[in-house]
Each structure stands twice: as structure tokens, then as C-alpha cells.
Amino acid sequence: xxxxxxxxxxVTWLRTVxxxxxxxxxxxxxxxxxxxxxxxxxxxxxxxICDSPFSSVEAVSLEAWKPSIMASLASAHTPKDxxxx
Numbered sequence: 300x301x302x303x304x305x306x307x308x309x310v311t312w313l314r315t316v317x318x319x320x321x322x323x324x325x326x327x328x329x330x331x332x333x334x335x336x337x338x339x340x341x342x343x344x345x346x347x348i349c350d351s352p353f354s355s356v357e358a359v360s361l362e363a364w365k366p367s368i369m370a371s372l373a374s375a376h377t378p379k380d381x382x383x384x
Contacts, residue, residue, distance in 0.1 A: 302329065303336035310341065321345035328353065 306324065313319040323346035326334040331352035338344050 300336075304338075306333050306337040307341070309339070310344075323347065325350075327351055352355035 310322050310324075312366040313322050322344055324334040324338065324344060326332070327350040333351035334347055335349055335352055338347055
């Protein structure tokens with residue numbers, strides 16, 4: 300949950316070192332979520348483009364693990380040696 304602080308550091312760098320006037324953020328998945336979390340505390344952003352943000356780390360973790368869990372379950376219940384049947 301500290302990614303929003305990384306976004307803040309990047310925005311600060313853009314404004315102070317790079318001399319950027321208007322700053323807009325674009326992020327996908329975790330980047331989109333981080334951009335949204337930062338935008339909630341920085342009203343000076345010119346805009347946001349958020350592609351597929353998620354609502355919780357738990358939800359994204361379950362979604363990411365679901366295929367491997369299903370494969371493991373299928374493998375555990377599949378006979379290893381069918382030649383002895």
C-alpha cells in the first residue's frame with residue numbers, strides 16, 4: 300500500500316526537477332490503483348487514465364491464484380498411472 304507514495308515521489312520529481320506544468324497519470328492494474336490512491340490526496344492532477352484498477356489486493360490475489368489452484372486440484376484427483384486399470 301506504499302505504492303501511492305512512489306507515485307507522489309514521481310509527481311513531485313516531474314514538477315520540481317523536470318519542470319512539468321500539468322501532470323496526468325496513467326496506470327494499469329496496480330498502477331491504476333496507485334494512481335487513484337494518489338489522486339485522492341492530490342487535487343492538482345490534470346487527469347487520470349485508469350485501466351483495470353482493482354478494489355483490493357485480496358481480490359486480485361484470489362483471481363491470480365485461481366487457475367493454479369484449479370490445476371492443482373485437478374492434478375491431485377487424476378490417476379497418475381492408468382496402465383494398471
